[in-house]
Amino acid sequence: MRITLHLDTFDTDPRAYAILWLDDGLLKWSREAHGGLTLPEWGPLRAEPSGTLICEPSGTRPLFLLEGLQLGTQGGPFEGELGLVRQCTPDSSNPTSGHWHVQFLDNENVAPECGLFADDWSAR
Numbered sequence: 001m002r003i004t005l006h007l008d009t010f011d012t013d014p015r016a017y018a019i020l021w022l023d024d025g026l027l028k029w030s031r032e033a034h035g036g037l038t039l040p041e042w043g044p045l046r047a048e049p050s051g052t053l054i055c056e057p058s059g060t061r062p063l064f065l066l067e068g069l070q071l072g073t074q075g076g077p078f079e080g081e082l083g084l085v086r087q088c089t090p091d092s093s094n095p096t097s098g099h100w101h102v103q104f105l106d107n108e109n110v111a112p113e114c115g116l117f118a119d120d121w122s123a124r
Contacts (some may be wrong), residue, residue: 001025002106003077007037007064007085010098019103020054024071029054038064047071051083062088068102077102 001024003094016036022029030042046053046062052069053062068083070094079102087096 002108003006003071003102004032004104004106005066005069005100007098009099010096012085012096016098022052022071025070045119048053053088064088070099077105079103079105 003022003024005019005022006017006114010016012084013036017041018034018037018057019032020029021032027045027047028042037124042055043055043057043063044059046055046059047070048065051065051067052071054064054066055062065086065088066083067086070076071077082099082101084097085100087098089096
């Protein structure tokens with residue numbers, strides 16, 4: 001499943017946003033659009049009991065925690081689902097927070113014409 005996710009309404013800059021594409025099967029994400037947030041182009045996803053971690057490309061450092069977003073679960077996520085996003089910073093005493101919401105779900109398993117993870121589609 002591919003999920004289009006919108007991050008916005010950050011407390012440090014209400015105009016900051018990012019639109020991410022999440023691949024529930026490959027556990028990877030890519031940045032589709034952004035403004036006011038510093039994000040790499042892609043990275044891995046990590047499931048946690050409290051939600052989903054958006055990680056930097058090496059996978060060693062989480063960038064954001066999407067509270068309550070559970071990937072790979074029966075019945076979820078769903079279009080319109082929303083929750084809190086917390087930026088993971090070395091100074092955890094004052095994390096930046098905002099909101100996430102699911103804009104679109106694509107349940108089709110179609111190989112992309114041109115995609116960031118195109119090499120991974122051969123294994124499907």
